[in-house]
Amino acid sequence: MTFGYTGKFLEVDLSTENIKEIKFDDEVLGEYIGGRGFAAKILWDRLGSKWETINPLGPENTLLFLTGPLTGFFPGGRICVSGKSPQSNGVVGSTVAGEFGVELKCAGYDGIIITGEAEKPVYLFIKDSDVEIRNASHVWGKDAKQTVTLLTKECRGLLKKRFPHYGEWKEPSILYVGPAGENKVRTAIVGAKWTHAAGYGGYGAVMGSKKLKAIAVKGTGPLPEVADMEKVKQLTQVICEDVYENELWRRWGTGSAGYEVGATTSSEPIRNWQEEWHDEKSFGVDKFENRVWIKPYWGDFGCPTTCLKIAMVKTGRFKGAITDNPDYELQAYLGTNFGIFTPEENVFLSSLIDDLGLCGIQTGNLLGFVGELFQRGILTKQDLDGLEPKWGDAEAFAALARKIAFREGIGDMLAEGTYRAALKIGEMKNVDVLQYAVQCKGISLGAHGIRSGKDYPEIISYACSVQGGDHTSVACLPLDDSRSELIMIFHDSAVYCYFNIFGIPRNLKFEFYKAVTGLELTQEQWVNTKALRILQLQRAMLLLGGPDLKWKPKIHDENPARFYEPLPSGPYKGKTVDKAKFEEDKKRYYEAVGWDENGIPKSMVLRKLGLEDADKALEKLR
C-alpha cells in the first residue's frame, strides 16, 4: 500500500442501498494521484463507453468525493467533488475547503463513490467503518445554515448515545446541498460549513438528483502513515513561515481585489461585463474590513493563511446578514456585476446565495446576464414575473435568486444556467442572446477578464480549458507555467489549497508528495505524462458530451462574444481580444497538448499515454 492513502474507497449505491469498500491498485494511485485525476479515471472506466448517453442528473451518473494523498498533510485541507457535470457534460474537479477530507481519511477512506438514486431524501452518516443511509426528510427544503445546525445536533446526539463514555463529541464534518441542489438547479453547489462551496461543475444538482441531502463524517483514526514524517514537518514549516510573512494576503485574502481588479487591471465584470473598470472607492477593502468584518482570520484544517473573514451587516435594510466576507469572486459577481458597490448589499447577497445553496459565480453571472437582457428590453417585467432587475437593485436580484433556487416561474428556465437559459430565451424571443452570455462550454467565467491583458494574460485561458470558464484551471503556455491547467491538476489531484504555495519554490509540492507517499515525481514527468493523461481524459469526455448538448471545438473553443468588443472605459479603453491572435494561440496550444487542428486529441498521443479506449471513442469525432 502506498503511504499517504488509507487504501480504501467507500462505494454506496443509493438505489439498492448496497454499501461496500473497494480498492485500487497502487499503480493507479501513482498514475492518477487522487481528487481530480482519480475522478477522470473512475468516470472514464465506469461510464466512458456510454458517456454521450449519460444524463448527469440521472441515476446513471456517478458522484465522487475524493481526497488526495496530500489532504490533511499539506497546509490547507480540501475535498474534491466530481462526476459528470450538468454544466459542461464533461468532468470538473471541484474542490472545497474544510475538514471533510481529513475526517474521511481518519475514518479510513480515501474517497466516496455514490451511484444510483435514493427513493426518498437521505443523508449518509459515516462513523469510521460504520456507514448508514439515514432519512433526510426533515432537513429537505432547509437552507444551508439550518441544515448544518440540524445535522450537527442530530449526529452528535447519535454519537453520544452510541458511545456514552467517549466524552464530548466534536461535530462531524458535513457536505450538503441547499434548496437549489435539491431542485436540480444547474448552478447549485455542494456546501461545507455555512459558506464554503464546490461551485464549478454544478455537483449540488447531482446530489439533489440522487436525493442525497448531505454526508456527515466522523473519523476517529489518525491520518495514514507517511513515508517521512520529519520531512513533512520540515516542509510544512517552510510553507507556513513563508505565508506568515505575507500579512496583506493573510489579512485581505483575495478580497482586496474587489477594488483593485476593477481600478487597476480593469478586468472585473461590471453589469454583465459591459465594462471591466470601476473606480468606486466605496468598494475598497477598508470599507469591508471596518464596516462588516466580525472575525479577521478564518480558515480550515492546517491552514496558515486563514484568508477568510466572517462578515455581518450591522446596519440598514440587510442588518443581520452573515457570511464569510465575500472574496474577490463574489465581490465581483454579487457586487460589481449587478452594478452594486456597497459592502452591505454585497454581504447580504452572498449570505442569501449561501443559504439557497447556489454558486455565487455561476449564479451571479446568470443574473447579470438577465440584468442585461432586461436593460436591453429583451426580457420584460412581465417575462420576469413582475420583477425589474435594474442595475444596483440588490432586492430585485435577490428575488430572482430565490426564484431560481426554487425553480419558480421564470426561475425554472433560469435554473438551467447561463448557457442553457440563453438557448431557451433566444428561441422564445427569437433574438440572439448568446452574444451576452459570458460563459464557455456551459460553465460561466470566473471574474477575471482577458481584454486588458493585465490580469489573465492568455486570451485562450477559458476557450481551451477542459473546465470551461473555471478561473482556477486555465489554459496557458508553456504547459509547465505555474498558472497552467496541467499544474492546477496537481493541486486538485493531491487535493490541498493552492493559496498556500504562492511564495514557495515550485518544486516543493513534489518534494512534499514524495515525503508523504515515498514516490519520486518530477515536474517534467508530471506535466508531460501524468497530468497530460488526465487532461486528455477530461478533454475526451468534454467533447463526447451529453444527451442535451455537445461541444464542437471549431465553434466552442472560443471566447464569449463580449470579449471581442473593445473595453468602453478605464485605463485600457479600446483594448480587446484580437481574433487572429486568438486563432494563432489556440493553434499553438492544440499542438502543445497534442490535439489535431480540429481540437481532437491525436490518436498517436493518446496511444502513447496508454489511452487506447479513449482513442477509439474519439474516432467518431475525427
Place this chain on the structure above:
Amino acid sequence: MTTKKEPIWIARDFSKCSGCRKCEIACSLFHENRIWPEASRIRVFMLVPGLEFPHFCAQCEDYPCVETCQVKALSIDSKTGAVLVDEEKCTGCAQCIDACPGRVPHMHPTENHILICDLCGGDPQCVKVCQEGKWNVLKTVSKKNYAYKLYARTPEEITQDLAVKMYGELGEEFL
C-alpha cells in the same frame, strides 16, 4: 521557548480562534507522532461555523477530575500543574469526564484510557503554533491564584457565549 519550571497556565481568547486546527495537529504529533485530531488533547469544536474554539483542560484549582478517580490514575504534575494520566492504571470508566465542569477529558480513540492536556511538560506545543501564526488565541502565562475553573465549560456553553459575542441577538438562535 524554554520550558517553564513554575506552574503555568494557557490563557485563551476564544473569539480570535481562526479554526486552523494547527493546535490539534501539533498536540497529536507531539504525543502520538501522527496527525490525529481525535487523539489531540486540545480539540477545536465548531458547533456553529465561525465559532471555532479550542477545548482543553483549564487546570482547575481543586482538580475535581483527580479527586473523583477511584483508581488514582490521575495526578497533578508538581512542576507544571498539569493533570497527568497514568495510562496503565486508567480503566476508561469516564467518571472524570462527568466530574469535570467542562466535560473536557475524552477517551483515546483506540486505547482504553482518558486524554487530558499534560501541558507538554511545560512547553505547550499548541501555544507555539498558535503564536507563530499570530492568532494569539493561546498564550502561556505563569499560574497565579485565580479561579481558572471558570474556564472549564462545556462546548455548548462556550459556543452559546461566542455566538452572542459575534452575532449579537441573532446568536441566541444558532444552537
